[in-house]
Amino acid sequence: MKIAILGYGNLGRGVECAVRENSDMELVAVFTRRNPKDVKIRTAGVPVVSVEEIEAWQGKVDVLILCGGSAKDLPEQTPKYAGLFHVVDSFDTHAKIPAHFAAVDEAAKAANRVAVISVGWDPGLFSLARVYANSVLPSGRDYTFWGRGVSQGHSDAIRRVAGVKDAKQYTLPVLKALAAVRRGEDPELSTRDKHTRECFVVLEEGADAAKVEQEIKTMPNYFADYDTTVHFITETELKENHSGLAHGGCVIRTGRTGFDGEHHHVVEYSLKLDSNPEFTTNVLLAYARAAYRLAQEGASGCKTVLDIAPAYLSPLSAEELRAKML
């Protein structure tokens, strides 16, 4: 399978690395909006190409992995490039998925391509966990906890506050709430009950710390509904202690069965990830394999992880899977 990358940031670098672990895949090009001369990749012999030239690569690329951001890049890129290649993206703005799906589906169907959107772990593997658990436990309750991990969106929001030079935000699950859910107590939990937010902030010279802290803690949507802690640190400390990209979380469904609801069940799917982007790109590649195979079978249009049978993700054949993994 010939894989290409569009966008060489954290995700693009993750794809480059993950391709090496999949013996049925080969990286054939990295496309960039920058000057290709300014982009140094780690894989010898693979060309870095200006995105302006991407059309000429039709027929030379099986699946293009779109490594742009959900806010501005993917809403435009995924429909556009689904007209040229089979594509996979990690679009993660939950509320806008239906609109994104519709745009990508139209483009992919018109060009007879397969596009898989919203791939990663949430949306992605966590969505799978939710759908499986809801299907097998119709009477129950869902919980999702994230962290401890860096939230890029919240870190960006802090950086937009006047007086802030740089920042990192960690999302933390409230361990007491998580333990109650796991014990099967089915608690009713508000936003504040489930997660806390911890911010590490580097101030601009002369900025008013108290004012910055107040502005962060009261920011609507991002922080106002949470118990938030703000730590002011130096730029050196931020680099040394907060440059990791670990993340994780869990999806739990609790439910009851029995004629009188007398039996209780807990289904949990959890992830502990040292590198969020590297894990995410491994998921993208598994769905790239699925996109390629679905296309070979004549499928086209937009798919999500919910539309794809698990066997398509594995390099093993159906016979091997039944014999070894079932």
Next chain:
Amino acid sequence: MKIAILGYGNLGRGVECAVRENSDMELVAVFTRRNPKDVKIRTAGVPVVSVEEIEAWQGKVDVLILCGGSAKDLPEQTPKYAGLFHVVDSFDTHAKIPAHFAAVDEAAKAANRVAVISVGWDPGLFSLARVYANSVLPSGRDYTFWGRGVSQGHSDAIRRVAGVKDAKQYTLPVLKALAAVRRGEDPELSTRDKHTRECFVVLEEGADAAKVEQEIKTMPNYFADYDTTVHFITETELKENHSGLAHGGCVIRTGRTGFDGEHHHVVEYSLKLDSNPEFTTNVLLAYARAAYRLAQEGASGCKTVLDIAPAYLSPLSAEELRAKML
């Protein structure tokens, strides 16, 4: 969807109960090999019918849930009834799945029916967890822990020992090993390192306890490779304290990513079940829904959980799933 049950034991009773939680399903018949007059079910208005009359129900049943055992019933029943109805079974003899698949596939294809085999949690949801985790973490290690829970097969094995009147066997995970796996230590674990076995045994009048204990502990395949504890108790104690059917376990994959394998990841899927048969039957019904829908689309033949996209399991539409669950 019109659901029928073949076999009214623990699983059959679980299906009867689970149908009530699925508003798109209706129980239309319970088929039995016993005299139907001797089988009392809990749902008013549903006929109990001799299996001799099952052929007359073609067209009146959408999916037949096969609730027999894997050792003797299902190898014969699933191919046979896949010639009459769409069927779902819980065949769980891992080593014999390829042969069972082949026999069922032939029968189902010839009759243009959909048959889903080996549905439940292991094989079933645990198989899904293994395939997803292996696909997204190609370089890693798999662990499955079961328990604490009752193993029917091991309880039966003890009951076959001379001098034993009745018995229950619990499989327990070794918590120290499980904790090491979760911490990401990637330990090498033998059979003995992963699980212990605890047996509660009622002796026949005058039986030799020491001899029975020795015979259990040295039984090949079942107990010889484990640290086994044997407790002798009265029949009353067995009934009062050991009649539950709780079970559970977890599938864990640990793996590495990064150019130098520098990042570690842990993916875990776990179940804590108060009633093993009731949870299993809920899984059977979700796949009955999938079988019915696949058949509507023109599919036929044998499928496993690995061949079926998650969206087929849910009563929600594709649009609702994308909007609410992705």
